[in-house]
Amino acid sequence: MTVVPPRxxxxxxxxxxxxxxxxxxxxxxxVLGIPLIESVVRSFGTSTFGTPSxxxxxxxxxxxxxxxxxxxxxxxxxxALVVTGVTAVLGYPYAYLMxxxxxxxxxxxxxxxxxxxxTSALARNFxxxxxxxxxAPVQQxxxxxxxxxxxxxxTATGVVVAMSQVLLPFMVLPLYASLGGIDxxxxxxxxxxxxxxxxxxxxxxxxxxxxxxxxxxxxVFTLACGFYVTPALVGSPQQSLVAQLLGTETNQxxxxxxxxxxGLFILVVTLxxxxxxxxxxxxxxxxxxxxxxxxx
Amino acid sequence: xxxxDDVSLETRAIPGVRGPRRSPRAVDRIPAWLRVVGVVVAVxxxxxxxxxxxMSFSDSTTFQFPPIGxxxxxxxxxxxSPVWLQALGNSVLVALLTAIVAxxxxxxxxxxxxxxxxxxxxxxxxxxxxxxxxxxxxxxxxVYITFLQWHLTGTLIGYVLAHTxxxxxxxxxxxxxxxxxxxxxxxxASTSLGAPPARTFVRVTxxxxxxxxxxxxxxxxxTSFDEVVIALFLHSPTFQTLPVQMYNSVTSEIDPTISAAxxxxxxxxxxxxxxxxxxxxxxxxxxx
Numbered sequence: 001m002t003v004v005p006p007r008x009x010x011x012x013x014x015x016x017x018x019x020x021x022x023x024x025x026x027x028x029x030x031v032l033g034i035p036l037i038e039s040v041v042r043s044f045g046t047s048t049f050g051t052p053s054x055x056x057x058x059x060x061x062x063x064x065x066x067x068x069x070x071x072x073x074x075x076x077x078x079x080a081l082v083v084t085g086v087t088a089v090l091g092y093p094y095a096y097l098m099x100x101x102x103x104x105x106x107x108x109x110x111x112x113x114x115x116x117x118x119t120s121a122l123a124r125n126f127x128x129x130x131x132x133x134x135x136a137p138v139q140q141x142x143x144x145x146x147x148x149x150x151x152x153x154x155t156a157t158g159v160v161v162a163m164s165q166v167l168l169p170f171m172v173l174p175l176y177a178s179l180g181g182i183d184x185x186x187x188x189x190x191x192x193x194x195x196x197x198x199x200x201x202x203x204x205x206x207x208x209x210x211x212x213x214x215x216x217x218x219x220v221f222t223l224a225c226g227f228y229v230t231p232a233l234v235g236s237p238q239q240s241l242v243a244q245l246l247g248t249e250t251n252q253x254x255x256x257x258x259x260x261x262x263g264l265f266i267l268v269v270t271l272x273x274x275x276x277x278x279x280x281x282x283x284x285x286x287x288x289x290x291x292x293x294x295x296x
Numbered sequence: 297x298x299x300x301d302d303v304s305l306e307t308r309a310i311p312g313v314r315g316p317r318r319s320p321r322a323v324d325r326i327p328a329w330l331r332v333v334g335v336v337v338a339v340x341x342x343x344x345x346x347x348x349x350x351m352s353f354s355d356s357t358t359f360q361f362p363p364i365g366x367x368x369x370x371x372x373x374x375x376x377s378p379v380w381l382q383a384l385g386n387s388v389l390v391a392l393l394t395a396i397v398a399x400x401x402x403x404x405x406x407x408x409x410x411x412x413x414x415x416x417x418x419x420x421x422x423x424x425x426x427x428x429x430x431x432x433x434x435x436x437x438x439v440y441i442t443f444l445q446w447h448l449t450g451t452l453i454g455y456v457l458a459h460t461x462x463x464x465x466x467x468x469x470x471x472x473x474x475x476x477x478x479x480x481x482x483x484x485a486s487t488s489l490g491a492p493p494a495r496t497f498v499r500v501t502x503x504x505x506x507x508x509x510x511x512x513x514x515x516x517x518x519t520s521f522d523e524v525v526i527a528l529f530l531h532s533p534t535f536q537t538l539p540v541q542m543y544n545s546v547t548s549e550i551d552p553t554i555s556a557a558x559x560x561x562x563x564x565x566x567x568x569x570x571x572x573x574x575x576x577x578x579x580x581x582x583x584x
Contacts, residue, residue: 016408021420024405024424032427032430035443038442042441097334101326109334116345119348120565122542122543123344126554130360130361137361165343228436229543232547233543243431246433251529260441
């Protein structure tokens with residue numbers, strides 16, 4: 001081997017670095033790129049199969065003019081907002097508590113947050129079918145308080161309960177990362193200066209935690225909008241959400257043009273929300289890193 | 297790792313206090329109601345997982361909770377049914393191939409990106425993370441329509457391609473994290489001692505980032521093994537995975553064997569995540 005002069009060597013290794021990216025990018029182009037580009041083409045076409053005949057916005061127009069689609073979009077929005085609210089209300093105190101307890105209890109609490117990650121998606125949904133069904137524990141719980149008719153299985157409320165459980169870790173982990181960085185001495189200082197603990201919390205702690213809250217809210221809302229399996233299994237066809245509509249249009253109605261337009265609409269809304277979350281708090285990869293760190 | 301850093305920062309924020317866990321607590325108590333909320337949320341998080349395993353030993357033919365009696369017969373059903381066994385075999389095969397392909401492609405991409413800077417590299421980094429944030433139903437329907445034309449639905453290669461795409465971000469994140477703690481001086485030392493790049497990679501880089509690679513591979517395996525939405529669209533009567541069979545057993549067949557399948561998946565996934573922990577422990581003991 002001859003001694004290689006440093007300059008060309010580094011340039012060659014830079015080309016090598018770009019080449020290392022090629023296989024992964026090629027696979028993504030094949031599996032995501034081409035299908036999405038084809039989706040865009042189909043969404044502006046009139047025919048269902050083959051090449052589109054004429055250019056049209058009809059598939060997009062249909063999303064906002066069909067009343068059943070609008071009802072489903074509205075229901076999805078409400079369910080996603082309620083789920084986001086529930087996870088925030090449950091997740092904030094939990095994440096806050098995690099920053100307060102000792103290291104051993106914190107490890108235990110973190111493990112508990114990660115359990116839904118570890119439990120298979122179908123096993124979890126199956127469990128919720130059991131828990132929310134007729135004569136099931138949740139119904140017996142309500143019957144104990146004099147409401148024997150509460151059967152949540154097959155209702156939007158049941159879907160909200162199951163989705164909140166599945167999405168809670170996505171609220172707790174970013175919140176915990178953000179709350180852990182807040183200096184608690186600020187709270188003690190506020191109280192030392194005569195503020196009540198409640199007032200100190202709302203005037204000092206809450207504003208400092210807002211970035212974590214916002215990124216958690218956006219993350220959960222985004223994920224909730226695209227949920228397919230839980231509403232399909234725990235809910236009912238009469239209460240379907242937008243993901244189920246997309247599924248039905250694709251493999252039952254075979255309305256590929258309409259499905260493409262609806263799919264791209266969901267994708268654009270999702271990516272816009274993620275880009276917003278990027279500006280407010282952690283980047284996509286930071287969110288990924290949180291869930292990955294969590295799952296370890 | 298990022299999480300523990302935050303924690304130590306917080307502890308360090310109280311200087312000069314001995315046993316920082318004890319003294320501030322006297323001034324700054326955790327209210328009792330907060331502990332109660334914590335317990336309630338914890339129960340909510342673990343409840344479904346706790347339900348699944350006892351259900352698999354139920355003697356009842358309906359999905360009734362609490363389960364009645366104790367029997368292994370649902371497991372007997374599972375391991376004697378050709379449909380369930382075929383689905384399990386397909387899932388393991390798809391997940392193994394996905395783990396191999398995603399780990400190779402993801403590790404190569406992470407190595408390349410680790411040494412690249414600038415706008416294009418950042419853009420590509422984001423592109424590679426898109427499968428993590430794109431809703432799986434959108435990916436599933438778009439991939440389904442395209443794969444129909446390519447005759448890839450219901451095929452092993454179709455499943456592996458789609459699952460590799462959604463597993464790549466997990467490999468990328470894990471390998472990138474372990475590359476971050478790699479000392480570049482070691483690579484320079486290896487090169488200056490005359491090792492060609494391939495040899496430096498095999499002898500120096502790979503052993504040092506092996507934990508990231510193994511963790512990434514496990515993530516890819518679990519992501520594929522547990523994937524439902526894309527699998528529901530790609531499946532055919534002759535080729536379906538375990539989650540698809542479970543989905544059908546709830547929606548159309550009401551087959552209680554799903555209880556046994558659920559418990560098995562929970563156990564397999566838990567074991568998959570415990571493997572690196574055990575490896576870490578054993579490597580620690582051999583070092584000391």
